[in-house]
Structure formats: structure tokens, C-alpha cells
Amino acid sequence: MTTLTTNDSNAGSIYSLPADLDLLKLEERLQERFELRRRSPARRSLDFYDSFEWTLWHRGELLCRDGSQLGLFTRSGGWLQDVRSSMPYPRKAADLRDPNDLPSHPLADTLQKRLGLRGLLKLCSFQESRQEIELLDDSRKVVFRLDWIDLRSSEGKRNYTLCDLRPLRGYEQSAETALQLLLESGLAPIDHSPLEQELETRGTPPRVYSLKPSFDLQPDLPAREAVCLILQRMLELARENEVGVLEDIDTEFLHDYRVCLRKMRSIISLVKGVFPEAQTEKVKRTLAALASRTNRLRDLDVYLLEQEKLLETLPESLRPGLAHMFDDFRREREKELRAVRRHLQSASTAKHLAWLEHFLSSASTLTESANSKAPIAALVFARTHKRYKRIRRIAADMHADTPDEEIHELRIHCKKLRYMLEFFAELLPSEQLPPRLKALKKLQGGLGTFNDSSVQQISLLEYVEKSHKRERADQDLPLSLSIGALLGILYQRQQAQRDRIFADLAEFGSEESAAAFKTLFQNPS
Amino acid sequence: MTIFASYSIKGGVGKTALAVNLAYALREDGHRTLLIDLDPQCAAAYYFRIKPAAKFKFKEGPKLAGRLRRNIRESDYPGLDVLPSNMAYRNFDIMLDRLKKSRKQLRSILAPLAEEYDSVVLDCPPNLTLLSENIFRVADHLLVPVIPTPLSERTLEQLYQFFKEKKLPPNRIRPFFSMAQKSNRLHREFMAQLRLDYPVFLDTVIPHSVHIERMGQRRRPALDYAPGLAATQAYRKLCLEILKG
Ligand SMILES: Nc1ncnc2c1ncn2[C@@H]1O[C@H](COP(=O)(O)OP(=O)(O)O)[C@@H](O)[C@H]1O
Ligand SMILES: [Mg+2]
Numbered sequence: 001m002t003t004l005t006t007n008d009s010n011a012g013s014i015y016s017l018p019a020d021l022d023l024l025k026l027e028e029r030l031q032e033r034f035e036l037r038r039r040s041p042a043r044r045s046l047d048f049y050d051s052f053e054w055t056l057w058h059r060g061e062l063l064c065r066d067g068s069q070l071g072l073f074t075r076s077g078g079w080l081q082d083v084r085s086s087m088p089y090p091r092k093a094a095d096l097r098d099p100n101d102l103p104s105h106p107l108a109d110t111l112q113k114r115l116g117l118r119g120l121l122k123l124c125s126f127q128e129s130r131q132e133i134e135l136l137d138d139s140r141k142v143v144f145r146l147d148w149i150d151l152r153s154s155e156g157k158r159n160y161t162l163c164d165l166r167p168l169r170g171y172e173q174s175a176e177t178a179l180q181l182l183l184e185s186g187l188a189p190i191d192h193s194p195l196e197q198e199l200e201t202r203g204t205p206p207r208v209y210s211l212k213p214s215f216d217l218q219p220d221l222p223a224r225e226a227v228c229l230i231l232q233r234m235l236e237l238a239r240e241n242e243v244g245v246l247e248d249i250d251t252e253f254l255h256d257y258r259v260c261l262r263k264m265r266s267i268i269s270l271v272k273g274v275f276p277e278a279q280t281e282k283v284k285r286t287l288a289a290l291a292s293r294t295n296r297l298r299d300l301d302v303y304l305l306e307q308e309k310l311l312e313t314l315p316e317s318l319r320p321g322l323a324h325m326f327d328d329f330r331r332e333r334e335k336e337l338r339a340v341r342r343h344l345q346s347a348s349t350a351k352h353l354a355w356l357e358h359f360l361s362s363a364s365t366l367t368e369s370a371n372s373k374a375p376i377a378a379l380v381f382a383r384t385h386k387r388y389k390r391i392r393r394i395a396a397d398m399h400a401d402t403p404d405e406e407i408h409e410l411r412i413h414c415k416k417l418r419y420m421l422e423f424f425a426e427l428l429p430s431e432q433l434p435p436r437l438k439a440l441k442k443l444q445g446g447l448g449t450f451n452d453s454s455v456q457q458i459s460l461l462e463y464v465e466k467s468h469k470r471e472r473a474d475q476d477l478p479l480s481l482s483i484g485a486l487l488g489i490l491y492q493r494q495q496a497q498r499d500r501i502f503a504d505l506a507e508f509g510s511e512e513s514a515a516a517f518k519t520l521f522q523n524p525s
Numbered sequence: 526m527t528i529f530a531s532y533s534i535k536g537g538v539g540k541t542a543l544a545v546n547l548a549y550a551l552r553e554d555g556h557r558t559l560l561i562d563l564d565p566q567c568a569a570a571y572y573f574r575i576k577p578a579a580k581f582k583f584k585e586g587p588k589l590a591g592r593l594r595r596n597i598r599e600s601d602y603p604g605l606d607v608l609p610s611n612m613a614y615r616n617f618d619i620m621l622d623r624l625k626k627s628r629k630q631l632r633s634i635l636a637p638l639a640e641e642y643d644s645v646v647l648d649c650p651p652n653l654t655l656l657s658e659n660i661f662r663v664a665d666h667l668l669v670p671v672i673p674t675p676l677s678e679r680t681l682e683q684l685y686q687f688f689k690e691k692k693l694p695p696n697r698i699r700p701f702f703s704m705a706q707k708s709n710r711l712h713r714e715f716m717a718q719l720r721l722d723y724p725v726f727l728d729t730v731i732p733h734s735v736h737i738e739r740m741g742q743r744r745r746p747a748l749d750y751a752p753g754l755a756a757t758q759a760y761r762k763l764c765l766e767i768l769k770g
Contacts, residue, residue: 134601139744141574142601169606170598 014079014149014193015163018186023131023148029185033177034135034144045154046126048195049096051118052244052253053209059114062195067091072107078193085110096120097249117305119250124198125154135178143174146182153198160194163187211237211259212422219377219427224274224363226376230267230423231283232360234260239353245294246341251301254340258298261291266419271380273370275363283359286352293343297336299459300329306456313489314482321482325463377427381521384420387413388517395509398502404454404494407501411447414440432520439513443504446497453494457487526639529646529767530664534680536651539670539703541568542737542747544648546760547668549746552605554764556643559597562610563617563656569648570609573600574744578611590634602749606642614650621655631659653687661693666767670703670731671719673712678719701727701763729763732756 017026027036047065050056056063062073062080071086085107089096097119102108111120128151135144145166152159165182167175192200199205215229238260244253265287268280275283307326311319343349366372371379391413398406418440425433460483467479507513529551531544541564548560562569567577578596597606621627635645649660661667669684671677681700688695700723706712720726731737734756737747747757 137574139574139576168599170596 013076013165014190015165015182015187016190017161017163021186026148026182026185027133029181030133030135030146030178033181034137034174035140037134037136037142039132039134041129041131043127043129046128046151047096048123048125049120050123051115052121052249053118054206055115055118057206058208061114063111063120065089065096070096070102070107072110077190078196079190095122117250117252121249123204124195124202126151126160126194126198127154135174137174143168143171144178146178151194153194156198156201158198158201160197162190162194211256211263212425213237214426215423217376217424217426220375222372223271223374223376223379224369224372227267227271227274228360228363231264232357234264234267235353235356235360238264242344246344248337251305254294254298254301258291258294261287263419263423265291266416267423270383270416270420271371271376274372276367276369279359279366283356286356290349290352294340297333297340300333300336302452303329303456303459304333310456310486314485318478318482318485321478321480322486324479325467325483328463328467377424380420380424381427384417384424385517385521387417387420389514391417392509392514395505398505400498407447407450407498408454410505411444411451414444414447418444428520432516436513436516436520439504439508443501443508446501446504450494450497450501453490453497457490457494460487460490526635526642527644527666528635528664529644529666529668530649530660531647531668531670532649532657532660532664533651533669533671534653534683535677538651538672538677539731540651541572541648542740543668543670543703543731543760543763544569544646545572545740545746546748546757547764548605548607548644548646549602549748550761550764551644551646552602553748553761554768555604557604557641558644558646559606559608559638559642560600560646560648561608562648563614563660564610564648564650565612565614566650567610567612570598570607572740572744572746573598573607575600575607575609578609580611589630590637593634594638601745617656618654621659627655628658629662631656632663635663653683658691661688661691661697664697666699667697668727668767669698669700671700671726672704673702673715673719675715678722681723696725699725699727699767702730704733705730706733727763727766729759729766731759731763 030036044066049063049065056072057075060075061084062075064071064073064080068088068091069086070089072084074081074084087102087105087107096102099108099111099115099120102111128149130150131148133146133148134142135146137143145168147164147166149162149164150159151162163182165179167178196205213233215226215233217226217229221229238257241253241257241260244250245257265284268274268283274280304326311322314322391410394406394410394413398410418437421428421433421437421440464480464483468476529547531540531547533540544560544562548558552558560569560573570577575598578593593608596611597608599606621630624630638645647660647664649657669681671681684698685695687693688698702716702719705716716730732755734754736751736754736756739750740747743750748760751757
């Protein structure tokens with residue numbers, strides 16, 4: 001069923017029609033057994049939405065706006081089934097992007113929960129005209145419904161015709177009779193819905209999005225080939241995020257774009273000697289050039305995402321002081337976003353990307369280097385194991401007075417270990433890796449909070465300094481008070497992490513853990 | 526799941542008219558609603574053009590529940606289902622009498638429906654029997670249509686008396702005026718008097734109206750075929766008044 005406003009619980013199912021069948025012929029056929037009643041035809045537009053990651057699709061749901069209502073539906077095949085929840089959404093209102101902008105409603109809450117930091121993208125739109133036919137029994141009671149639906153896609157103006165069959169509970173016998181007649185007339189269940197067809201035609205079919213893709217590696221693949229495979233895939237992934245950054249759909253696009261570039265940079269540092277030295281350096285420089293212009297924008301995103309949480313840590317009276325700071329951040333973000341857009345669309349970025357792509361596709365023709373031919377598994381597992389042992393040694397030396405800098409260094413080591421385990425996950429035994437990754441993630445959780453708190457303290461201080469220079473005496477006092485309070489909280493939060501980190505470290509560096517890591521790397525799959 | 530019962534010891538007072546339109550109004554308010562016709566006269570289902578249920582043997586609560594469930598019919602209004610009655614319901618009381626916990630059987634019959642429905646409306650037969658007692662025990666709201674005539678007061682009195690004897694919570698009883706005629710002075714006076722005696726009367730009054738009377742010919746809820754009239758709107762108002770609590 002596809003009306004947004006009722007709570008019909010019947011599972012609808014959609015059928016395709018043979019080309020030579022029209023509504024009149026179909027009605028004639030049904031009239032052999034039923035009296036029919038045509039309802040007045042209805043027209044509406046249907047806009048489908050989902051996140052870049054197809055969050056709703058993968059949950060078996062569809063989000064659809066039909067002019068005046070926004071509805072979350074269960075998905076049957078690739079089409080609307082039952083409405084889970086719906087809310088008014090005025091025809092005139094702008095395109096849906098950030099579920100946090102929706103007025104308060106249970107559906108808005110559901111979407112926020114489902115989508116997290118993700119925004120919504122319009123997948124495609126249809127103009128729908130729908131003719132509902134009711135099949136009646138001898139008391140003129142409705143026993144079956146059939147919707148004849150004509151769809152026209154807004155982009156490309158392609159036409160689709162289909163039937164939505166809607167049996168009624170308790171009238172299974174009639175449904176069977178009707179279905180028999182319909183099948184004889186050539187109706188067939190649709191395996192590819194108009195939505196799926198339309199998305200495919202546009203080259204944007206539903207897919208699984210992950211920053212940890214599989215690379216189809218083999219243990220004895222020459223290291224250079226393996227690294228090129230990984231770099232190429234990560235570069236593709238980075239580039240898929242460009243549009244979302246340009247259109248500022250949500251902050252995850254920039255985040256993922258940067259993660260991809262960072263992972264690329266670390267893999268060539270971590271798997272040494274796969275390219276000639278000069279080439280390695282040039283790849284690193286190129287990646288750095290691509291990413292560096294986005295640093296400030298990402299920082300601002302992080303502050304703004306944290307805004308509510310940070311404000312909540314302060315007493316009510318100190319919050320207005322900070323509000324000014326966030327206003328400044330928002331203004332600065334606008335500026336930075338424009339700069340990042342220019343950067344992404346610049347000639348130099350295009351040149352860098354073209355060079356990288358060319359380099360990766362032609363790397364096999366380069367002269368050999370120290371490890372270019374080494375089998376990838378043996379090469380990286382020895383190194384990765386070494387990295388673990390190093391972390392273990394650092395952990396053993398840590399004590400209550402260990403300076404913050406050493407904890408930061410430990411964090412970097414853990415990050416590198418994590419990258420290596422994830423890049424080469426498919427070469428490691430699939431039962432043994434998850435528990436090791438879990439332990440590592442737990443440790444990284446504490447280290448992450450520790451680092452975030454310290455970075456936030458630094459940037460707050462920077463902000464205060466800058467704003468003092470601008471001499472806004474009227475705002476200075478409240479701002480300083482709020483930031484002072486916040487610094488205290490952040491410092492405490494950071495220090496509180498130390499105990500947690502030490503506890504996690506003890507576990508991560510334990511004899512059992514060391515033995516488990518040893519077998520992990522001894523038994524590549 | 527909230528259970529509404531349309532009940533009176535008397536026949537012809539507007540129980541079925543209420544049950545049908547209340548179920549319709551609940552559904553319009555977004556409730557997944559089931560109307561259960563407990564009266565062997567089968568009037569409620571008739572108003573939805575739904576035929577009486579197939580014959581079946583009475584079994585104990587949980588088994589019976591499954592059997593009844595198979596008889597549920599979707600009305601012409603998505604979100605509103607009807608469990609039609611059957612002449613066999615005349616024997617409901619005899620059946621109940623044979624069972625253990627005979628006064629609580631209805632509860633176990635209805636319990637499994639809670640997953641599927643937000644609201645259940647019971648259209649009850651006009652008597653005071655074991656089935657009625659089952660209804661009193663399970664209903665969250667016992668809605669009692671009262672035609673403003675002196676005779677009605679006696680039956681209302683009887684109902685409260687029964688609740689007292691059986692130690693049932695009397696606050697579940699919600700009487701309201703049914704088929705009231707504004708132009709009838711006796712009706713007006715009697716309504717005023719009854720409200721004084723029974724302050725629990727609902728504010729909403731269902732007036733006497735030919736448009737409601739026509740349900741028999743139209744075979745649809747009056748709220749469907751005459752939605753804009755004050756008389757039919759009264760059912761919606763009554764629904765909201767009960768929901769408000
Ligand atoms: N408000 C009303 N105005 C006019 N006629 C009504 C009204 N309510 C019910 N009726 C009619 O009165 C008769 C009895 O009503 P019904 O709802 O079947 O009562 P019950 O279920 O209590 O026996 C029916 O013919 C019905 O159409
Ligand atoms: Mg009746």
C-alpha cells in the first residue's frame with residue numbers, strides 16, 4: 001500500500017503489465033467475476049530520499065515525500081510497502097537535507113537516530129498518477145484493491161506502468177480469484193521496481209558504502225601491486241565524496257574524504273620500499289597537498305558538532321559567552337567551505353589527481369625497488385607485528401607521571417597498527433582478527449578522548465588569543481569566563497582518561513594478548 | 526491496547542450505532558482498530574457489509590482466540606478491521622459457564638490481539654449475563670448509551686448495583702445520552718436531572734438524527750457518508766472526550 005496517510009497493514013505487492021494491456025481491457029477481465037468501482041484518480045509527486053550510505057535502504061526502508069507528507073515505509077522489493085510513520089511536509093518546503101531541521105515529530109526522531117551525522121540526498125522523483133479500482137462482492141463490500149499506476153521520472157522523463165495489488169484481510173479467497181484473472185491477463189511480479197530501474201539508469205544503484213572495502217588481495221601478491229590496488233580503491237572512495245563536500249550535504253563527506261587520503265599516506269609510509277624513493281615522496285607530497293586545505297574546515301566541523309555537548313558541561317549562566325564563539329565558528333566555516341570548494345575545483349587539484357591516477361595505473365612499469373616484488377603478506381605481517389611489540393614496550397614503560405606527549409605518541413602508533421590490520425584484514429584469519437581489533441578499538445577510544453580534549457584546549461586558547469586582538473571588550477569577560485570553565489572541564493576529562501588508558505593498555509599488552517597477536521600473524525589465511 | 530465496550534442492558538438504545546462510529550473515529554485518529562461484534566444479531570458487521578462469521582466450535586480461551594482471529598475481516602477502511610458475529614454466540618454464555626475462570630475468559634481471548642491493534646471496540650448484546658461480566662472485567666471504558674427517558678434511569682441503576690455486588694470498579698462506567706431530542710422538553714429536563722444524579726455522564730450528547738438512522742440503508746458508518754453534520758460529528762467528539770480521559 002502506498003498512501004501516506006493511512007495505516008493500512010496489508011503487504012502491497014507490485015506487478016508489471018504486458019505492453020498491450022490497458023486499463024479498460026483489464027477491467028473487462030475482472031468484471032467476469034467482480035463488480036468494479038473506480039475511485040477518482042489521484043496525482044502526486046514522489047521524491048525518494050536516502051543517505052549517501054543508503055542507510056534506510058539497507059534497513060529495508062524507503063523515505064518518500066508525496067507533496068504534503070513525508071513518510072517512512074517498509075520496502076518490499078524496491079518499492080513502497082507499509083508506512084511506518086509519516087508527518088506533514090509542506091509542498092513548498094525546501095528539499096530535505098538535514099533531519100535535524102525537521103519540526104519535532106516521532107518520525108523526525110526516528111530519522112535522526114537512523115542517520116546519525118548523515119544528511120539526506122534526493123535519489124529521484126516521479127510524477128505518479130494512480131487509478132484505484134475496488135473489487136466488490138455481492139453486498140458491494142470491497143474485497144480486493146488494484147491500483148493502476150503510471151509513473152514518469154522527473155529526470156529523463158521515462159515512463160513506467162505498474163499495478164499495486166492490495167488484498168484485504170479475511171478475503172483471501174477473493175484475492176486468489178482476482179490474482180488468477182490478473183496473471184492470465186499477463187501481470188507478473190516485478191523484480192526490478194521503477195525506483196531500482198531509474199537508479200540504475202542514472203548509474204546510482206543502491207550499494208554498500210564502506211571505508212574498509214575489500215581489495216581482493218592474495219598473500220603472495222607482489223607488494224607494489226597490492227599497495228597500488230589499495231591506493232587506487234581508496235582514491236576512488238575519496239573522490240566519491242567530493243560531490244557531498246561541494247554540496248555540503250553533511251560533514252561526513254569531508255571526514256571520509258580526509259580519512260581516505262590519510263590512509264593512503266600512511267600505507268605508503270608503513271609498507272616501505274614498494275616504489276622508488278623519489279616516487280614515494282612525490283605521492284606523499286601530492287596527498288598532503290590534496291588534504292591540507294581542508295584541515296581548518298574539518299576542525300570547525302568538529303567544534304560545531306560538539307557544540308551542544310560542550311555547552312551542556314557549563315552552568316546555564318556561562319553558556320551565552322560560548323555562544324558567541326560558536327557563531328564565529330559558523331561564520332568562519334562558511335568562509336572555509338568556499339575556500340575548500342575552490343580548492344577542490346581548482347586546476348592544481350585536478351592536476352594532482354590526474355597525476356596520482358596515472359601513477360597508480362602505470363606503477364608496474366617503474367623500476368624495481370627494495371620491496372616491490374616482496375610477497376605482501378609476509379612483508380606487512382612482520383612489520384605489523386613489530387608495531388604491536390613496540391606498543392607493548394611503550395606500554396610497559398608507562399606510569400602515572402608519563403607526560404602527555406608520550407600518550408600522544410602511543411596514540412599514533414595505535415592508529416598505524418589499526419590501519420594495517422584493517423587494510424590487510426582479508427589476509428588474516430577471520431576468527432582471530434575481530435577480538436584483537438576489538439581490544440585495539442577499546443584502547444583507541446580512551447586515547448581518542450584524551451587527544452580530543454587536549455586539542456580542544458589548545459584551540460580554545462587560540463581562539464581567546466585571537467578574539468582579544470580584535471578588542472571586543474563587551475564580549476571579552478563572558479567569553480573568558482566560559483572558556484576558562486570549559487578549559488578546566490576539558491583538562492579534567494583528559495586527565496580522567498589516563499587511568500582508563502593505563503587499564504586498557506595493561507590488557508592490550510598482557511601475555512595473553514601478546515600470544516594472540518603472535519598467532520594472528522603466524523597464520524595468515 | 527485499549528478496550529472500549531458499547532454496552533447497555535436495554536436493546537435499541539444506540540449501542541451498535543456507537544460501536545460502529547466510534548471504531549471509525551478511532552481509526553481516523555490513527556489507531557489500528559478492531560471492532561468485535563458480540564451480538565448474535567450481527568448488526569455491527571452488517572453496517573460494514575460484512576457477512577456473519579463461519580460456524581465454529583467453542584474452545585477454551587487461547588484456542589478460541591486463534592479461531593476468532595481467522596474470522597477477522599478488513600473493512601473498506603484500511604486500518605479498521607471487523608470480527609463479525611455468528612448466531613452461535615447465543616451459546617457464548619453456556620460455553621463460558623463450562624470453563625474454568627469463566628469470568629475472565631474474554632481477557633485471554635483478547636490478549637493476543639494487542640500486537641496488532643491499538644484499540645478494540647466491543648459491540649455487546651443487551652443482557653446481564655456471564656458474557657457481560659466478562660466484558661465488564663476486560664473493558665477499559667464501558668460506554669453506556671442512555672435515551673433520556675425515566676425507564677433508562679432504572680437500567681443504569683441496575684448496572685451500578687451489579688457492579689457493586691460483583692465488586693467491579695464502577696468508574697469504568699461512562700454513560701452518555703443517546704438519541705436525545707433537543708426539541709423535546711421532557712428529554713431536556715430529564716437530561717438535566719440525570720446529570721445531577723450521575724455526574725459521570727459524558728459531556729457529549731448523541732442527538733436523534735435521521736442521518737444516523739439511515740445507516741441501515743447505507744450500510745456504512747454515518748461518519749463516512751455524512752461526515753460534516755453535527756449529529757455524526759458528535760461521535761467523533763465523544764471519541765476524543767473518552768481518549769482525553
Ligand atoms: N442517534 C440516533 N438517531 C436516530 N436513530 C438512531 C440513532 N442511534 C441509533 N439509531 C437507530 O435506532 C435503532 C437502534 O439502534 P442500535 O444502534 O442498533 O441500538 P442497539 O445496538 O442498542 O440495539 C437503529 O435502527 C438505529 O439506526
Ligand atoms: Mg446492537
